[in-house]
Amino acid sequence: xxxxxxxxxxxxAALAGLTVGALLAPFELLLVAFGALTLVAxxxxxxxxxxxxxxxxxxxxxxxxxxxxxxxxxxxxRDLGPYDDRAAYTYLxxxxxxxxxxxxxxLLLLYGLVVAGTMVSAWLFDGSWGYIESAxxxxxxxxxxxxxxxxLLLYINVMGLAGVVDxxxxxxxxxxxPSVEEALTRRISELTVSRAEVVEVVNEERxxxxxxxxxxxxxxxxxxxxxLSRARRSRDPSVAGDLIRQAHEESELALADLxxxxxxxxxxxxxxxxxQEVLAALTERSSIPVRLHYDLPARPPAGVETAxxxxxxxxxxxxxxxxxxxxxxxxxTPTTTTGAGDRPERSALGPAAGVRVTVTDDGxxxxxVTGRGLTGLAGRVVANDGRLTISSPSGGPTTIQAEFPCE
Amino acid sequence: xxxxxxxxxxxxxEGLVRLLLEEGHEVLDAVGDGDALVAVVRAAAAAGTLPDVxxxxxxxxxxxTDEGLRAALTIRETWPDVGVLxxxxxxxxxxAGELITSGEERIGYLLKDRVMRVEEFLDALDRVGxxxxxxxxxxxxxxxSRTTHTDxxxxxxxxxxxxxxxxAEGHNNSGIxxxxxxxxxxxxxxxxxxxxxxxxxxxxxYNRRIRAVVTYLTT
Numbered sequence: 001x002x003x004x005x006x007x008x009x010x011x012x013a014a015l016a017g018l019t020v021g022a023l024l025a026p027f028e029l030l031l032v033a034f035g036a037l038t039l040v041a042x043x044x045x046x047x048x049x050x051x052x053x054x055x056x057x058x059x060x061x062x063x064x065x066x067x068x069x070x071x072x073x074x075x076x077x078r079d080l081g082p083y084d085d086r087a088a089y090t091y092l093x094x095x096x097x098x099x100x101x102x103x104x105x106x107l108l109l110l111y112g113l114v115v116a117g118t119m120v121s122a123w124l125f126d127g128s129w130g131y132i133e134s135a136x137x138x139x140x141x142x143x144x145x146x147x148x149x150x151x152l153l154l155y156i157n158v159m160g161l162a163g164v165v166d167x168x169x170x171x172x173x174x175x176x177x178p179s180v181e182e183a184l185t186r187r188i189s190e191l192t193v194s195r196a197e198v199v200e201v202v203n204e205e206r207x208x209x210x211x212x213x214x215x216x217x218x219x220x221x222x223x224x225x226x227x228l229s230r231a232r233r234s235r236d237p238s239v240a241g242d243l244i245r246q247a248h249e250e251s252e253l254a255l256a257d258l259x260x261x262x263x264x265x266x267x268x269x270x271x272x273x274x275x276q277e278v279l280a281a282l283t284e285r286s287s288i289p290v291r292l293h294y295d296l297p298a299r300p301p302a303g304v305e306t307a308x309x310x311x312x313x314x315x316x317x318x319x320x321x322x323x324x325x326x327x328x329x330x331x332x333t334p335t336t337t338t339g340a341g342d343r344p345e346r347s348a349l350g351p352a353a354g355v356r357v358t359v360t361d362d363g364x365x366x367x368x369v370t371g372r373g374l375t376g377l378a379g380r381v382v383a384n385d386g387r388l389t390i391s392s393p394s395g396g397p398t399t400i401q402a403e404f405p406c407e
Numbered sequence: 408x409x410x411x412x413x414x415x416x417x418x419x420x421e422g423l424v425r426l427l428l429e430e431g432h433e434v435l436d437a438v439g440d441g442d443a444l445v446a447v448v449r450a451a452a453a454a455g456t457l458p459d460v461x462x463x464x465x466x467x468x469x470x471x472t473d474e475g476l477r478a479a480l481t482i483r484e485t486w487p488d489v490g491v492l493x494x495x496x497x498x499x500x501x502x503a504g505e506l507i508t509s510g511e512e513r514i515g516y517l518l519k520d521r522v523m524r525v526e527e528f529l530d531a532l533d534r535v536g537x538x539x540x541x542x543x544x545x546x547x548x549x550x551x552s553r554t555t556h557t558d559x560x561x562x563x564x565x566x567x568x569x570x571x572x573x574x575a576e577g578h579n580n581s582g583i584x585x586x587x588x589x590x591x592x593x594x595x596x597x598x599x600x601x602x603x604x605x606x607x608x609x610x611x612x613y614n615r616r617i618r619a620v621v622t623y624l625t626t
Contacts, residue, residue, distance in 0.1 A: 211471060214496045218519065219416035225523025226422040230429065233525060250418075 014165055015109075017074025018102040021168060024066065025099025028092045031059055035089065057085035064088035067095065068176065077169050081177040091175035098167050105160040112157060116150055119143065197379035204376055205265075212261045220254040267309060275305040275332075279312060283330060286316050288323075288361070293331040300355050304404045307384040308332065308357050311377055315359040315400045318373045323363025323398060331358040335403055354386075354405040365396035377402075408536045409456065412437040413444035413463040413475060414494070423462070423522070430529060440467045441478035448482055448489065460490035460536040464519070465502065476502050487513075490535040494519045498549050503542070515541035515577070531577070540577040540620065547575050560623060562604045570597040575620045 035056040042048040064083070071077040083091075123138040178186065224247055231243035262268075269278050276294045283290035299305065312330055319328055335354040367374060369390055381388040381402045392398040410432050414420040420437050427434050435458050436447045444463060451457055461482060465475040479491045483506075492515035493506060503516045515535040521543055522528045531541035563571065566587075573583040580598065584591040598616075605622050 215416070215466065215471060218496065219419050222519055222522055223416070223418045223422045225520075226419070226426060226525070229523060229525035230422075230426055233429075 013074045014161060015106065017070055018106050018161060018164060020070050020074065021067075021099050022103030022106055024063070024070070025096045025103060028063060028096040028099060031056065031063060032089075032093050032096060035060075057089055060089040060092050061085050064091055064176065067091075067172065071169065071172055075165055075169060077172065079177065080172060081183070083176045083178070087175050091171065094171055094175070095168075098164065098171060102164045102168070105157065105164055109154075109157050109161065112150070112153060116146075119146065194382040194385070198383040201376060201379040201383060204379075209261065209265055212264065217254060217257045217261060220250060220257055224250040224254060266306075270305055270309060271302070274299050275309060278309060279330065279332075282309075282313055282316070286328070287320055288316075288325055288328055290316065290328045290330055293329070293333075295331070295333050296355060297334060300404070300406050303384060304355055304406055307380055307386070307404060308355060308402070310380055311357055311388075311400075311402045312359060314373060314377050314380075318367070319359070319361045319363060319398070322367065323361045323365075323396070325361035325363030325396075325398075328359065328361045331360075332356070333358075354403055357402045357404070358399065359401075360397055360399045362397050364394075365392045365398050366394040367392035367398050374400075408460060408533070409433045409435055409458040410532070410536075411435050411444065411447055411451065411458045411461045413439070413441065413461065413467065413478065415439045415464060415467040419522075426525060426529075432532075440469070441474035444475075444478045445481050448486060452486060457486060457489055460492055460513070460532060462492045462494065462532065465493060465495045465499070473502065476506070479506065483514075489513070490538070491515065492517065492532055492535045492541065494522065498543070498546050500546075500549065503546050512538050512540065516546055517541065517543045518545050534577050539579075540575075542576050542620075544576055547572050560605075563601060567597050567601050567604070570594060571601055571619060571623050574598070574616055575623055 038052040038056065039049065042052050068080050071080065119138055120143070123140070123143050227243050227247035227250060231240045231247065234240040234243060267278055269281070276296075279292055279294065283292045300308070316328065316330075319325055333356050335356045367390065369375075369392070374390060377400070378388045381404070384404050386402055386404040389401045390399070410427055412420060412423055412427075412434065414423060414437070417439070420439065424434050424437050435451055435456065438444050438447055441463075444461065448458065448461060461479070463475045463479050465473055467474040476493060479493050482489055483491055490513035491506070493502070494517055495502060496519055498518065506514055506516055513535055515531050517528065517531055521531070534541045560568070560571075569587055570583055573586055578586065580594045581591050584594045587594070601619055605619055
């Protein structure tokens with residue numbers, strides 16, 4: 001039953017789509033004709049020519065956008081990618097005849113339905129039927145005889161409808177999606193950018209580690225050496241003992257520092273305990289209260305865990321430093337679509353599941369998106385093929401959302 | 408000796424202040440960044456009690472790059488009588504070069520780790536405070552191992568190079584003699600030969616030494 005109603009709904013949608021498409025056809029024809037005429041008319045003056053070309057292309061682009069909306073809304077064609085103005089124009093040039101064909105098929109259907117409807121009503125209510133002049137009465141025999149060719153015609157008509165929809169989709173896909181080569185070029189440039197960002201992120205990390213070592217640990221060790229040196233030179237045993245006790249405390253602090261730096265380099269607990277445990281520990285250590293909602297059914301791949309950990313950890317650090325928030329929310333939920341945009345090579349495989357990480361604070365907002373902290377974050381996310389969105393209106397709240405595909 | 412300290416790590420600053428006091432030096436002030444250092448030296452100059460030496464860490468807030476060195480160079484320019492002992496996290500040849508060419512006396516460049524060897528640190532501080540030079544052996548070693556040494560130094564024998572390296576660290580003749588296990592007169596001979604080869608025979612005594620070192624470090 002549900003399937004049937006689905007079929008009916010789909011049919012209705014297809015019909016509506018075809019109708020809208022048919023209505024668009026004359027406009028497309030007009031634009032194409034206008035384009036051809038103006039280009040011929042201003043052939044001699046190159047400047048006017050480019051202006052005219054640009055205008056025609058802009059119109060073509062807008063009309064194509066309407067077409068894309070129509071195909072998406074009525075025919076569920078969602079994989080139309082970015083296209084340029086020239087492609088839009090070429091598409092319209094070939095699209096209007098199909099629109100006309102659609103109009104023809106829809107009109108045929110309407111005609112058939114009108115004929116059949118009036119015939120049946122005449123038969124039911126004993127009315128006369130204006131389409132047949134010789135016999136003014138529709139008998140059961142007439143219905144029976146007309147039903148067989150009628151059904152056949154209806155079938156052919158429906159096939160025609162489906163065919164036009166199919167043609168429509170094929171044409172749009174051919175002209176309004178990038179070719180494989182273009183898609184690859186785009187993907188390569190995306191990867192090049194993200195690779196550069198990865199390198200930058202790694203370098204930034206290294207700089208930070210170096211700073212941690214030099215400005216933290218090294219100072220402690222030097223201070224420790226200084227204490228021991230002073231103890232050695234001291235002539236008063238009680239002073240020396242005191243200095244050695246201080247040195248001992250200092251050595252413990254140095255060790256704690258070392259542990260911290262190592263943890264910042266890579267939280268090894270991620271491997272053993274998994275993201276959830278490590279996040280629990282991380283959020284406990286935050287100076288602003290953090291509520292953690294971890295709703296992932298299974299452990300994500302190690303790379304995603306690490307990236308998610310660093311995104312959250314850095315977002316928390318930023319929030320503690322700048323936001324003056326009273327409360328931070330950290331949420332991890334599964335997603336069903338890929339984080340990054342349309343990838344032709346992936347749409348063939350169907351949507352891959354991913355992880356969405358959201359960090360929200362109720363602070364003063366106005367986070368500097370171009371600041372080092374946030375660009376570093378973006379780099380980390382891009383490095384994992386993910387997507388980062390930051391919303392931080394002045395006055396808050398600040399929301400940082402990262403989506404990672406898991407594949 | 409009157410000392411002013413600039414070191415951003417509170418821990419180390421306190422330790423150094425204690426140490427200097429224990430050793431009988433007078434610590435005029437101890438600050439945590441370059442601007443503050445220049446300010447307190449200026450204040451001391453106004454009060455007529457310039458320090459003999461300032462001891463400054465290279466990396467300090469806000470950017471943790473070379474604030475300390477900038478401050479040191481400013482002090483050298485403004486108050487050339489103040490000795491400057493720079494502490495660096497690691498050997499940074501360009502810093503060392505910049506510092507050495509900024510003047511020819513009262514300069515020291517030590518690795519921070521050297522502070523742990525209190526005797527060496529105090530010795531360097533004394534040398535810089537009393538108008539000498541103190542370069543970290545590690546700095547000298549690295550500059551020695553540099554293969555880009557050009558003409559004037561290529562004329563030197565191995566022994567002469569050793570003597571010059573020791574000079575660069577800031578040792579006087581008898582100190583060099585002790586280090587290389589040769590007689591002071593031999594050191595004297597090597598030194599004169601070095602000055603000849605570097606074309607410095609006509610400069611007055613101590614200055615000549617420094618010149619040789621500068622040539623050595625900046626070619």
